[in-house]
Amino acid sequence: MTTTNTDPTLLQELRYTLVRACRILYAEGVMEGPTGHISARVPNSSRMLIKPVMVGFEEITEEEFILMDFNGEKLAGGGPVGQVPGEFHIHSEIYRARPDVASVVHTHPLYTVALSASGQTPRAYNLEGRQFASGVPLFDAITDAITTPEMGQAVVRTLGQTLAVVLKCHGVAVGGSSIQEACLRNVSLEQAARMHLLANQAGTPTALGPAEGTFLGSPEVRRARAQPTWDYFVRRSERILSNGR
Ligand SMILES: [Zn+2]
Numbered sequence: 001m002t003t004t005n006t007d008p009t010l011l012q013e014l015r016y017t018l019v020r021a022c023r024i025l026y027a028e029g030v031m032e033g034p035t036g037h038i039s040a041r042v043p044n045s046s047r048m049l050i051k052p053v054m055v056g057f058e059e060i061t062e063e064e065f066i067l068m069d070f071n072g073e074k075l076a077g078g079g080p081v082g083q084v085p086g087e088f089h090i091h092s093e094i095y096r097a098r099p100d101v102a103s104v105v106h107t108h109p110l111y112t113v114a115l116s117a118s119g120q121t122p123r124a125y126n127l128e129g130r131q132f133a134s135g136v137p138l139f140d141a142i143t144d145a146i147t148t149p150e151m152g153q154a155v156v157r158t159l160g161q162t163l164a165v166v167l168k169c170h171g172v173a174v175g176g177s178s179i180q181e182a183c184l185r186n187v188s189l190e191q192a193a194r195m196h197l198l199a200n201q202a203g204t205p206t207a208l209g210p211a212e213g214t215f216l217g218s219p220e221v222r223r224a225r226a227q228p229t230w231d232y233f234v235r236r237s238e239r240i241l242s243n244g245r
Helices: 008-027 088-097 110-116 127-132 149-159 179-202 219-242
Strands: 037-041 047-050 066-069 074-077 103-107 164-167 171-176
Touching: 008 037, 008 047, 008 103, 008 179, 008 219, 037 088, 037 179, 047 088, 088 103, 088 149, 088 171, 103 179, 110 164, 110 171, 110 179, 127 179, 149 164, 149 171, 164 179, 171 179, 179 219
Parallel strands: none
Antiparallel strands: 037 047, 037 103, 047 066, 066 074, 103 171, 164 171
16 A cells, blocks of 8 residues: 655655765765665655666755655656666665665665675774674675566565665665664765775784674764764765865
8 A cells, every 4th residue: 555645844854864965975985976876765655755866966956856656656856867766676675674764875885896796795894883793784696786676675685684785796775764874874884895995905804793892882872973973974075065076
């Protein structure tokens, strides 16, 4: 059954935050080029707002975000060049399977994808990367775009109860309980991949285990730092983008 939620204020708030997330993902080097997408579930509905393809993360506007249902029907939004992502199934199938996920990011991050080519996913080699200390699952059944519900469901099975999965030689699907959380988790995952590659250049490093470096991962610290961290990355992306990159 398709349910709807068309509260215009809510949709506008989601569009506003989605644009900020896109600018952060671009400024932090997670995604360049006109493909890749981020979406937000419209609460209490079978709908989502999603970034179209053929529009870059750094240039997308609020109006260009597409409102569509989980079956692929476009309901509103979109600009003159933006197209519904053929891979919207990554988003719709995660939302169907995981009520705890409010936002999904699908990007093709350089370092994470490079690591995946040899069958590896980022491990935690510094404190900032410790959220990945339990390991990040690798989806290697299909090395192609995820263009059907069945393919999306296969990705969801590999994701399991985690919030990040690496698609081999392709990209990542990252979820969060908010747009901010999903966005910054993708930034952290790509930073962990860079650290992973650097650490392994230097020798044979030992990755942090789930019980190590727990200060940054404690619920109190995470809660207290969530909003200031987001605000910082918004300011930083504005500075980087104002320099014309
Ligand atoms: Zn893709």
